[in-house]
Amino acid sequence: MTSGGDDIRLIGGRYQLGNRLGRGGMGTVWRAYDQMLAREVAAKELNVASDDREYHRRLRRALREARTVARVRHPHVVGVHDLVEHDDRLWIVMELVDGPNLARQVADDGPLTARRTAALGLQLLGALEAVHAAGALHRDVKPANVLLRRDGSAVLTDFGIAALEDDESLTTAGELLGSIGYMAPERLTTEEAGPPSDLWSLGATLSAVASGVAPFQRATGAAALHAVTFAEPEIPERVGPLRPIVEALLDKSPGQRPSAATVGAALRRVADGAEDPGPLPPADLRGTDFPGTRTDAATATDAGATRTDAADPPTLTAPRTVTAPHTLTGPPTPTAPHPLAGSPTLAGTPTSAGSSAPALDREPTVVDQAAGSPPPRPRGPGPGRARAWWWTAGAALAVAALAAALFFTFGPPFDGDGGDTAQPPATRTSKVTVDATRGWQSATGTPVQKGDEVTVRYTSGTWTVDSANLPFVGPGGHIAVDDQSLRFAWKDCKVNAAATFGALLGRYPGNPGNPHAVHRAWHFQATRPGTLQLRVNDRDGCLDDNKGALTVTVQITH
Known part of the structure; x- marks a missing residue:
């Protein structure tokens, strides 16, 4: 009209x-x-x-x-x-929450302090308990689905893939919905998902917000899926006193994760300034149920709010009080700007600026299990640490066997004349920032020499080639859907036609395949002296709407 x-x-x-x-x-x-x-x-x-x-x-x-x-x-x-x-x-x-989502906040102002993260974690934990008490699961807890009000408090949103426990599943057969890096491993296997799955996602969110790096971020969806199912989380030192909480929540076994009440008590201690969050025993050892089970009590209070079912109030068997959110004293206090690391996703969340979620959550969202299911997760007697011990022991034995074979085949590493050992190679390492708004940028202070071994590894940061419309991403560049949206510019703006927009590119004189798509790591041996250069996959005449930067580690062994 x-x-x-x-x-x-x-x-x-x-x-x-x-x-x-x-x-x-x-x-x-x-x-x-x-x-x-x-x-x-x-x-x-x-x-x-x-x-x-x-x-x-x-x-x-x-x-x-x-x-x-x-x-x-x-x-x-x-x-x-x-x-x-x-x-x-x-x-x-x-409800209109006129503020940024948590992922955008961290991307713009850097990771939050452990105390601030714990305070927000308490609020989100209370929200999840209310959702579980209503008989539902959120199924997609991640920084991009947490909005921040003007007073700094958190609001859990985007229930687009939530499913009620007492109803049929609405996902297509063979399809998983959610962001892989924040999905509990039982959701990627045949195990039943429940409230502990949301607590897993909360643990991944806390780690990402406090460090700027998602604990299972990988360059591809398949790698992220494998990491969630089998690998231990990568938790930076920056998370500080939150580490025991995150480690407990990210246990591969749902029954070994702590209860919501235990997590709430630990988060409150950290939010109050304690360096030790206290004991975090698993829920099954305490004999407690997670909220949201059909036998669980359905009443709960949080900051004076009563959880009710407006349409169909559940039958109450016993009252239950959930964790109250930690009171925030003033607006968020961001630390120094810190670039985020991440991988692409298909899901975004509204922000006040109108842009999609940054890289903390940009991971593949839909997985076709029929096309490539992860292998069944090992069902050993203990948690992931026990399996990790066996893998480490096996790897150590393999290395020892290889060393023995080399010894008997080639002899010890001496020259045989003077008994002098071979001199170790000289290695120099430096951190380099690659700006999305510039073209080719030198990545070495001094020229690389012929024969040098060069390794480039992505460390942190995000960028975008279209700050008005596309989300921030890591070194792998924009996902296929976003790359297709810029198809009209492929011919004029792509430096490497085979790579997506926003991919990290590198070039070195004489290397075949220049420019090379670096992604998360690139290793080569220099065939001639020269200078290593890096850039975003976007031509010089198309950089005006770019934003962000990546930090990489360059190691040169002579």
């Missing part, structure tokens, strides 16, 4: 759409104005598929999302106001 010659898009006869806030895996979020109640709201437009069957599947999932959130009353869970059908599309009208 029109008014005064200006186009006005009105939804449901009362919600006037404004600018787009963001786009996620399930839909697009718009700023809107509720003309009836004279207030600003957020309107989420469900993505519409081309075929009817897919559309109805998405429609049912959106209805599920709305019902899930609507039955939770909690100060740190986004509120749902209305459900509207307009132009054959479903719109979910929600």
